Amino acid sequence: MRRFRNIAMLVAVTAWLVLVCKDTPTHAAARAVAGAAQAAGDAVQDSPGGKSYAANCAICHGDHLEGNLPAFPPLTGVGHHLNDQQITDIIQNGKGVMPGNQDVKGDELAALLRFLASADESTAKPDAGGAAGAHPSDLAQKGGVLFQQNCAFCHGRDTMGGESGPDLTQSKIVLADVNGDKIGEVVRAGRPEKKMPAFNFSAPELESIVAFIHAQEALAATRKGDRRGVAVADLQTGDAAAGKRYFEGAGGCVKCHSPTGDLAGVAKRHQGLDLEERMLYPEGAKSKVTVTQPSGKTVAGTLAYLDEFTVALRESDGEYHSWLTARVKYKVDSPVDAHVDLFGKYTDADIHNLMAYLQTLR
Amino acid sequence: MKFKNNSLLLVLSAVLFVLASPIAVVAQNLDPANLLKPRADSWPIYHGDYSGRRHSTLRQITQQNVANLTLAWAFQTKDKGSEIKSSPLLVDGVLFFTVPDNVWAVDARSGQMIWHYNRPSTQGQHIGHRGVAMYKGWLYFTTPDCHLISLNAKDGTVRWDKTYADVNQGYWATMAPLVVGNHVIAGVSGDLDNLVGYLRSFDPETGKVQWQWNSTPPAGTPNATTGGMTWMTGTYDPELNLVYWGTGNPTPVLNGTTRPGDDAYTCSIVAINPDTGALVWGFVVSPHDTHDWDAVETPVLVDADFHGQPRKMLMQTSRNGYFFVLDRVTGKSLLTAPFGPVNWALGIDKQGRPIPNPDKEPAPDGRLIAPDEGGMTNFRAPSFDPKTGLFIVDAHPSYSIYFAKPADGTYGWAGADYGVWGKGVIEAIDYQTGKIRWSHEVGPDGAGAGVLTTDSGLTFTGDAFGNFLVLDTSNGKTLWHAGTGEQMQSSPITYELDGRQYVVAGSGGVLFAWALPQSFATGTH
Numbered sequence: 001m002r003r004f005r006n007i008a009m010l011v012a013v014t015a016w017l018v019l020v021c022k023d024t025p026t027h028a029a030a031r032a033v034a035g036a037a038q039a040a041g042d043a044v045q046d047s048p049g050g051k052s053y054a055a056n057c058a059i060c061h062g063d064h065l066e067g068n069l070p071a072f073p074p075l076t077g078v079g080h081h082l083n084d085q086q087i088t089d090i091i092q093n094g095k096g097v098m099p100g101n102q103d104v105k106g107d108e109l110a111a112l113l114r115f116l117a118s119a120d121e122s123t124a125k126p127d128a129g130g131a132a133g134a135h136p137s138d139l140a141q142k143g144g145v146l147f148q149q150n151c152a153f154c155h156g157r158d159t160m161g162g163e164s165g166p167d168l169t170q171s172k173i174v175l176a177d178v179n180g181d182k183i184g185e186v187v188r189a190g191r192p193e194k195k196m197p198a199f200n201f202s203a204p205e206l207e208s209i210v211a212f213i214h215a216q217e218a219l220a221a222t223r224k225g226d227r228r229g230v231a232v233a234d235l236q237t238g239d240a241a242a243g244k245r246y247f248e249g250a251g252g253c254v255k256c257h258s259p260t261g262d263l264a265g266v267a268k269r270h271q272g273l274d275l276e277e278r279m280l281y282p283e284g285a286k287s288k289v290t291v292t293q294p295s296g297k298t299v300a301g302t303l304a305y306l307d308e309f310t311v312a313l314r315e316s317d318g319e320y321h322s323w324l325t326a327r328v329k330y331k332v333d334s335p336v337d338a339h340v341d342l343f344g345k346y347t348d349a350d351i352h353n354l355m356a357y358l359q360t361l362r
Numbered sequence: 363m364k365f366k367n368n369s370l371l372l373v374l375s376a377v378l379f380v381l382a383s384p385i386a387v388v389a390q391n392l393d394p395a396n397l398l399k400p401r402a403d404s405w406p407i408y409h410g411d412y413s414g415r416r417h418s419t420l421r422q423i424t425q426q427n428v429a430n431l432t433l434a435w436a437f438q439t440k441d442k443g444s445e446i447k448s449s450p451l452l453v454d455g456v457l458f459f460t461v462p463d464n465v466w467a468v469d470a471r472s473g474q475m476i477w478h479y480n481r482p483s484t485q486g487q488h489i490g491h492r493g494v495a496m497y498k499g500w501l502y503f504t505t506p507d508c509h510l511i512s513l514n515a516k517d518g519t520v521r522w523d524k525t526y527a528d529v530n531q532g533y534w535a536t537m538a539p540l541v542v543g544n545h546v547i548a549g550v551s552g553d554l555d556n557l558v559g560y561l562r563s564f565d566p567e568t569g570k571v572q573w574q575w576n577s578t579p580p581a582g583t584p585n586a587t588t589g590g591m592t593w594m595t596g597t598y599d600p601e602l603n604l605v606y607w608g609t610g611n612p613t614p615v616l617n618g619t620t621r622p623g624d625d626a627y628t629c630s631i632v633a634i635n636p637d638t639g640a641l642v643w644g645f646v647v648s649p650h651d652t653h654d655w656d657a658v659e660t661p662v663l664v665d666a667d668f669h670g671q672p673r674k675m676l677m678q679t680s681r682n683g684y685f686f687v688l689d690r691v692t693g694k695s696l697l698t699a700p701f702g703p704v705n706w707a708l709g710i711d712k713q714g715r716p717i718p719n720p721d722k723e724p725a726p727d728g729r730l731i732a733p734d735e736g737g738m739t740n741f742r743a744p745s746f747d748p749k750t751g752l753f754i755v756d757a758h759p760s761y762s763i764y765f766a767k768p769a770d771g772t773y774g775w776a777g778a779d780y781g782v783w784g785k786g787v788i789e790a791i792d793y794q795t796g797k798i799r800w801s802h803e804v805g806p807d808g809a810g811a812g813v814l815t816t817d818s819g820l821t822f823t824g825d826a827f828g829n830f831l832v833l834d835t836s837n838g839k840t841l842w843h844a845g846t847g848e849q850m851q852s853s854p855i856t857y858e859l860d861g862r863q864y865v866v867a868g869s870g871g872v873l874f875a876w877a878l879p880q881s882f883a884t885g886t887h
């Protein structure tokens with residue numbers, strides 16, 4: 001009987017253990033962060049601000065404010081793009097995945113802000129000309145890491161082109177970019193028409209990526225004859241006279257285009273691959289649409305949106321209207337479809353000849 | 363006394379059971395038998411079952427009532443920038459799904475998070491993640507820096523962590539492993555370098571390597587290719603005990619001069635013994651590929667009549683633009699037919715393989731190629747509907763220009779290509795003829811959603827604008843839609859819990875669960 005009771009107790013204890021395990025899921029990530037906190041403890045300065053940083057921030061932003069990209073931005077030079085009020089706001093209310101910490105206030109907060117500012121001065125190298133106080137090569141190196149993770153699959157590990165993504169060192173956008181003003185726009189908004197997704201990098205992350213791309217651009221410029229990718233010189237194999245015949249004849253191009261009208265000087269405006277891509281399919285070309293409403297009234301304008309369920313247009317004054325497709329009749333006039341019809345008919349020689357002809361329209 | 367003895371025995375055996383297999387009791391548990399014949403309340407494998415048909419026998423949501431389909435719940439990952447490209451698993455009422463570096467366990471009834479595993483990694487491509495595999499109470503998760511990690515499905519804690527490819531050489535990982543018997547089979551990615559693709563099998567308990575199968579000879583072998591990455595989940599025929607896997611493109615990618623011949627087994631479908639890793643047969647879908655057309659699209663297994671004869675078939679709509687039907691016992695071709703515009707082949711050879719046109723290899727002044735480098739279809743899953751015999755796929759008729767010149771070298775990408783135009787079309791292919799029975803346009807550039815079919819004659823997919831679509835499988839007509847705010851990059855799944863059928867699909871960073879209103883589903887309010 002005693003034996004039986006022991007067994008019964010064992011069962012009860014086991015069952016309790018099972019229940020306890022079930023009810024307290026452990027989060028691996030949380031545990032990993034706790035482990036990192038221990039490791040971080042000894043490195044940061046002794047000042048009150050430094051202590052506050054070590055206790056509250058170093059877990060994620062690193063012992064030396066170096067961050068841990070992509071999740072945790074570096075805080076070196078944080079004062080260059082955020083003022084104390086903005087930093088305070090982020091500390092207290094959090095941002096993105098960062099939790100807010102209302103407990104950091106008063107003297108501790110002031111000390112922490114001083115610490116962040118002083119750390120900034122000590123790490124800044126005024127003669128380097130790099131943004132955010134970091135040396136450009138460090139910055140580019142950081143950006144390189146992010147680039148490998150997020151961009152290299154399409155643009156190649158060295159930014160010089162890869163799976164579906166263009167060579168950035170020969171990109172008009174990159175060449176025209178100053179401190180990320182053009183690149184930043186593209187990265188943040190993406191290029192949906194080219195299937196490039198938008199990326200949500202923090203300002204320091206973006207800065208580092210831009211630095212990396214420009215460093216690669218400078219490197220590429222030092223390579224003279226053996227440039228990879230598509231050069232204007234590569235696209236000169238066609239026969240301009242044959243291209244002109246194709247333009248006026250089999251291609252049917254003259255139905256919409258004229259060498260003295262819309263295409264006059266086109267070779268001055270666009271060269272090389274850019275010209276060829278536009279020739280094959282002018283991305284972003286507008287279509288017209290006329291919508292007949294149930295009342296019989298028609299509205300015409302530039303097609304703004306069309307799926308199976310909704311049609312939308314912009315009138316000439318910019319006014320936007322949309323309708324359910326089930327409730328109206330609509331007719332789309334899309335001259336650009338003529339380019340699509342040609343894809344199945346072109347020979348490669350037709351394309352090269354046409355290219356040669358368009359390049360005479362200067 | 364007899365009764366007492368019996369109850370003592372019962373208690374004893376209960377204790378022994380608890381002590382002998384504590385894991386089995388405490389964990390989310392996947393009965394291995396369920397992998398062979400998944401129950402309606404589960405989706406235990408990447409493709410739902412081993413056949414890869416992505417067809418469900420569920421019929422609660424019908425053509426008649428689908429107009430009432432509504433949102434059951436939505437789960438927001440809030441992971442910045444990461445789109446859900448994975449197919450969730452569903453086991454014991456819990457969904458498991460991923461984005462790079464992250465796994466979530468979510469209650470399939472409520473959409474509430476149970477746990478979240480996050481392992482930030484700085485190396486390896488973070489372009490997408492397809493999901494996890496499960497064996498008993500354990501999950502298997504690949505990381506961008508090529509670790510295979512076994513997690514406790516109950517709470518997301520790490521049991522073991524094995525490095526299975528060298529990220530410094532240029533490998534990365536995105537795929538959901540496949541569990542067959544006591545094997546966890548994982549593949550690799552890596553297009554930017556001349557690397558050998560491979561499959562590696564692990565012991566599910568210990569993570570010990572059981573075998574490795576290489577797609578190509580070792581790097582540096584004269585006149586031989588590298589590549590053949592194994593970055594999508596394969597399928598399995600338990601009767602033949604063969605695993606079917608698609609392999610990726612050869613490397614260098616756009617320049618084939620250093621790798622004359624077919625470049626086997628890149629751009630291929632291979633049949634492999636899961637116990638030994640031995641190759642049983644291989645079929646090169648794109649001999650001597652120079653356009654990056656991985657043949658990793660689902661090798662769908664169908665047992666049906668082919669031209670009057672019962673057959674064990676394998677079907678693939680391949681990235682190169684051709685639909686292949688093979689006898690999966692022998693690996694011999696039954697049918698090869700294009701499912702959209704293709705202009706790179708001179709014809710089909712006696713073995714059923716397209717013959718690449720040398721004039722359509724990438725050149726210094728460019729070659730116009732159909733389809734584009736993303737291919738006529740890609741990683742999002744197609745579906746086979748047994749009743750209509752239709753193979754339904756998200757197709758991408760498209761054109762691009764391909765360039766390669768000596769300065770591009772013979773390493774990695776080795777050229778450049780630019781898509782010029784494309785569109786998305788859901789196509790229903792008659793597998794007996796390869797003819798397209800119906801097609802449904804889903805927008806410019808391409809859609810990207812996978813396809814799911816059900817016994818009630820419904821096809822679930824998405825369009826280029828972010829609409830989740832339900833189509834009539836027999837004719838492709840739209841029956842229902844809802845805007846999700848982002849193009850779907852995942853393949854939908856379905857399951858039934860508490861008598862209610864759910865359809866789950868990721869779109870952007872949100873996982874959506876659609877169902878009929880509770881009152882419709884269960885007949886109660």
